[in-house]
Amino acid sequence: MQIRHSHVILDTCFLINFSASGHLIEILQSIPARVFVTETVREKELLTLPNLKDEENAIQFHQAIEQKILLVVDFESEAEEELFVNYAYEIGDDGESATGAIATDDKKATSVFKREAPHLQILSTLEIVKSWSEKINLSPSELRILLSDIRVKGRYQPPKNHPLLSWWENVMK
Template sequence: MQVNHSHILLDACCVLNFCASGNFLGILKSISAEVVVTTVVQEYELKTLQRLKQEENEGAIQFEEAIEQGLLIVVDFESEQEEESYVNYAAILGDDGESATCAIAVHRQWAIATDDKRAIAFIQKEAPYLQILSTPEIIKHWSEAAGLDLSEISNVLNTIRLKGRYLPAKTHPLRSWWEAALK
């Protein structure tokens, strides 16, 4: 997986999936760019992760550890233009996390990682020059970099499916890889 930008902004859905996997730190370490979340996503995700059952709080712990270790950088709006785009995007997308992520990605020309169909369609229209990555692409890259065997990959994907409640769309290019690994 080649990241064509200096930074990659993780949307809330990807953060949840990676934390659900139990391998958040390893996944971040495998990415060859600075990995970033917006303050909006950080605040929302931490609350979501902390609300999960006690056994699943490992995700919140790894999320905080990633920030402490510098594997995950938290950024906020730096200009009126970013804030204005955020407000405009929120009116279109209807979600604060995706809107903040898209606004900062567009203005700073950073790659974005999201699984949200509306956000993907919006970015493709608004900023077609930005690279868009997804949970399956990043998980596949990480699993290859970490040298996971098929049973380990299957366990991770099942955990994401159950705890993260995520399954790639039927039209996703890596859906067949995902399904094959689950068997």
Template sequence: MQIVHSHLLLDACCVLNFCASGQLLGILKSIPVRVAVTQVVREQELQTLQRLEGEENDGASQFEAAIAQNLLITVDFESEEEAESFVNYAAILDDGESATGAIAVHRQWAMATDDKRAISFFRKETPQLQVLSTLEIVKHWSEEAGIDSQTLRDVLNLIRVKGRYMPPKSHPLHSWWETARQ
């Protein structure tokens, strides 16, 4: 996985999937650029993860540890243009995808999302924007860290069950997902 930008902004769905995997810190450490979330995503995700905490989900503590260890930074709008793009995108997309996309576009950063509508929108509107997915990042982490097949299977199954994520059959790594989960 090559990231052609200085930063990677994670959308809420990717944060949830990485937390569900139980491997958030390891995944973040494997990413070869600075990793960030928008203030909008941080606030939404922390609330979601805290609600899940009662289900013995350590996602909130992983998320806070990632921030405390500076593996994940939080960014907010720095210009009127970013804020205006956010408002424009929010007419079409959810707030998390809109904030992530607005900042990524204006700062020329990469973004990661699994939201099909957001992927389609940003590829059409801003083809220069590099858009990554949960699977691309998890596959990269598994290769970089030399993760054994049983651990990878467990991680992908946790993402499937706890993260409630299933890649569409059209995803370029769908067959990798299917094979690794067996």
């Protein structure tokens, strides 16, 4: 996986999926860029989600922030906030709107950002997990368990048109 940007902003679904894998910190550390989450995602979504109420996931999430593996950013101007509100209205979800610029699995957010900001690279959960698993040479059985956890605990299923769907299906056999 090649990232063309120095910064990657993750949305809620990424953090849920990475937490579900049990390897949040390791996966975040494998991303070859500075990794951010917006204050909107941290405060309004992640801290209220059942997935992060699990003590282990909450600890990993907070450790990632404390260790500055995951940085929290907020809007710096009224113009940024207005842009966010417009995207939120069109997409229908605050978390995807605040972070959809680079890393989202949300179909609607992806569509809006491809149209409105075609210069941005959009990453998927599978791209990042595949890259990480190859870097650490994860065994096929460990990878199957990890993807199973993401599917069940994170409630993630790649869309039928995802470029890595065949990789997912082969691992899950």
